[in-house]
Amino acid sequence: MAATRPVGPTVAEQPAPAKRRNENARLAVLNAADDLLVERGFDGLTIEGIAARAGVAKQTIYRWWKSKVDILYDNLVLDAEDALAWPEPAPGASYTVAELRGYLHRFALFLGTAPAGRVLQALLGHAQLDRRTFDLLHTGFLGELTARDTERVRQCLAGLVPGAGGQDGAGAGAAEASALLDALLAPLYYRALLARGPIDPALVDAALDEQLALALARSTPGV
Amino acid sequence: MAATRPVGPTVAEQPAPAKRRNENARLAVLNAADDLLVERGFDGLTIEGIAARAGVAKQTIYRWWKSKVDILYDNLVLDAEDALAWPEPAPGASYTVAELRGYLHRFALFLGTAPAGRVLQALLGHAQLDRRTFDLLHTGFLGELTARDTERVRQCLAGLVPGAGGQDGAGAGAAEASALLDALLAPLYYRALLARGPIDPALVDAALDEQLALALARSTPGV
Amino acid sequence: MAATRPVGPTVAEQPAPAKRRNENARLAVLNAADDLLVERGFDGLTIEGIAARAGVAKQTIYRWWKSKVDILYDNLVLDAEDALAWPEPAPGASYTVAELRGYLHRFALFLGTAPAGRVLQALLGHAQLDRRTFDLLHTGFLGELTARDTERVRQCLAGLVPGAGGQDGAGAGAAEASALLDALLAPLYYRALLARGPIDPALVDAALDEQLALALARSTPGV
């Protein structure tokens, strides 16, 4: 999975010292963890197992990661970077509903299909059981993702209802955008985590259309 | 749900006549597991710890439960029996939107606040990590809960839009009810699992009003 | 093994109370213990195993025996009663060297061959590891056996060297007899316990001839 990505720094990357780190070992560990998660599940994923599969000493793993959760997190960041990117809008233009729709479809695909979403599912699951994992996920990956996407949804909304939002400033628009994003994502997470199946693209479209209609209705109170 | 069963354990049901089980030991185990889950979290919850806290031999636990998941599951069933009951409707009457609203509020409370919902959160989390747990939860607790609630939501809908549903038979009404229930629960689960906070009652009302409006709009296409 | 012996009271038999004791259960336990000792060895012999094999409840065993050692002990007493008997001497006559020789051969056979001697070997082995077993064996079975045989050896000696022993009284003769018995048995136990093979009958004869020669030499100091 991550074997094709060369090197780029990730979110959890150790800041400064990391002197002569062995890149082969790093990739071998990430791949081994990914493979073993699929093969044996989260509980069957052990540091010893990863070390053995990667042909690496346990100490090497403990030198660079604090736990198996951190290894999976690095994998998640790596995978999501490509899978959850938005296309660059035309210069000077802002994000559109069409782009939002495309992103939601990609998100649903990412969340609902192994092995890509398997890591996120596992981390979300473990976040229910472990405070540290929850914090890592929400101050890191999910936090950044949400911040980025909320802003882009805000742009979509602004493009859709030119007058709205401007009155109360960007802050008000952000709250609206945040609520809208939540409303759009809730059914997807619900589907992925509670029903555990691939997510029907129609569900994405239905949710988006529905929420946009509601948003429009709210923004034109007179009607 | 398990409301019809009298008292015994839900998992590991004895096929044979269930010889002389010690009720004190059973309750001590369930309580110890509950306490330890809150104190030490799911990973810190061990069979040895439960046995020690409950003053019970490990073998006694293994005799009646297959794993700590099964112990928590029994706790869940026990707790939910009271917390997630619907009030009995008037004789001859069916469930109403007001009762549905009340139930949703109780559900949100159950899901969002420790210690009651802590067990469900943990099991939902672990279900992401372990196939057996997922199956147990969905063929058991969640399956029964969903079946029961779907039917009651169907009755609410039927009462709300007298003509609708009747045309296509009860089957079509059930599908509609199922979708509505999903739409009502998704934001609650999203809130509880993703944001991990207590659920604002206003969220429940907003979701219900919104979905009812949409349902009404769908059922009167001419308008 | 003990199945053919009907009922007779043994040494370790509970003295008085034993009211409505089930004789079938008693024999089944003794036989099961014997069989399992041969099949699985002393460490593999468990109360649970005996109970299962005998079709008897554990409690029934604990009611009548204190441990598996006591069960084996009862078996030993039962078996030895026949195998280690001396033929009755002619009325008025005392035991002779020929009878002693015969007894030693029988003893060697008993000690050296399974399954008869297997129990005694096991108890002797366990007596090295457990004080209670040692005491049981020496105040009980071995003590009585030694007392009986010492007296008979004394009679043999008295018949062999008419004058000797009489001078110092029976006590001196008993000490001599005891030493002689030890000297005769030592090589047999050594062979059985240290080399663990069947005992060559020639070894018995050699030891007896040798010791008798020495005894004679000692009793006729002038020569």
Add this chain to the structure above:
Amino acid sequence: MAATRPVGPTVAEQPAPAKRRNENARLAVLNAADDLLVERGFDGLTIEGIAARAGVAKQTIYRWWKSKVDILYDNLVLDAEDALAWPEPAPGASYTVAELRGYLHRFALFLGTAPAGRVLQALLGHAQLDRRTFDLLHTGFLGELTARDTERVRQCLAGLVPGAGGQDGAGAGAAEASALLDALLAPLYYRALLARGPIDPALVDAALDEQLALALARSTPGV
């Protein structure tokens, strides 16, 4: 015996280069086992107990020993190395009866007194109950001891009766020596295992004198 081996464990010899074994842990385990054997007896001696007493992890014990028997065996070898050594004979000279006598006294002391001989007694006892222990003892410790001592006894005999043995070659002398050694040891083992008391030094001398007289008588048939 094991006198030629330098230091390491005797059982569980590492075929590979025996990686960095912790000598402190090894000694702590051996000592703890020794202490606990005396304190609690063989049955009360557990791997968990040894680990706790030695301040060592169970896994460390299982890494280097297969069972508590193997630990005791290592202790036996260690203790016997000093206690059962023969003094080096003068260069060019062979072992003498005086040296044999001294050795037998030391052997009797070793076998009859705790804690040194306690281990051997326990292993001899357990060898009656467990085939593996019997084999370990006889192909290992006892086998080497017997081979060594038989040869030395042969030298004693050869020195005593210059002509004898030479006629029939060393083989015949070895058989004689072996029988003599058995005859000397049998009463000691009998005393130690059957009567379980310290061995009277006079018993050693009596047995040696008696057996030497018999051996001399046999080697000079004319007299």
Add this chain to the structure above:
DNA sequence: GGATAATCGAGACGGTACGTCTTGTCTTAAA
């Protein structure tokens, strides 16, 4: 272009918990 220092593989180590087994006590229901 060696010296030096961090990283690497390997794996021993003190621990904790696992799930199983047996102990000896107890309770129940049938005879």
Add this chain to the structure above:
DNA sequence: TTTAAGACAAGACGTACCGTCTCGATTATCC
């Protein structure tokens, strides 16, 4: 009252991983 059946508290079994620790054997800079 004894029996078969078996639940119970206790605790040892042997195994699996945990996270820390020492080893030499590579590297890869830096002097």
